[in-house]
Amino acid sequence: MLFSSTGLDVVTYATINKLCLVVAAAGNDAIETEHYPSSFDWVFSVAATDITDNKSNFSTYHSTVDVSAPGSNIYATYPNDTYGFNSGTSMASPVVAGAAALVKSKYPFLSGLQVGEQLRVTADDIYG
Numbered sequence: 001m002l003f004s005s006t007g008l009d010v011v012t013y014a015t016i017n018k019l020c021l022v023v024a025a026a027g028n029d030a031i032e033t034e035h036y037p038s039s040f041d042w043v044f045s046v047a048a049t050d051i052t053d054n055k056s057n058f059s060t061y062h063s064t065v066d067v068s069a070p071g072s073n074i075y076a077t078y079p080n081d082t083y084g085f086n087s088g089t090s091m092a093s094p095v096v097a098g099a100a101a102l103v104k105s106k107y108p109f110l111s112g113l114q115v116g117e118q119l120r121v122t123a124d125d126i127y128g
Helices: 005-017 089-106 112-122
Strands: 022-025 043-049 065-070 074-078 082-086
Touching (some): 005 022, 022 089, 043 089, 043 112, 065 089, 065 112, 074 089, 089 112
Parallel strands (some): 022 043
16 A cells, blocks of 8 residues: 555544554565555554464565564454454454553553553564
């Protein structure tokens, strides 16, 4: 996806004016590149990991990625009341959004950016 000043304005408003944490999937291009909206300032960008806690082979990566979460072979809902396995950074980002909600429930006084920073600094470094 390409950079959009309108998208950046929306993210900035939600983050700065409403104290939200905007979580976005980093993309599934399997290359090191910026991806929007996940590369916007103020967005908490999520890459995907596999069952061995390594970067998933499809996951986009870049210095703008904040954390990684399980995103390979995730059991998920499908249309018509069915279930199946799916992979992608769009499977990983809801895991992080849920973790952010847990942090916020424990520390309700934190802003969205502070919640994201708490997640980022307490995550395992998979590139060690």
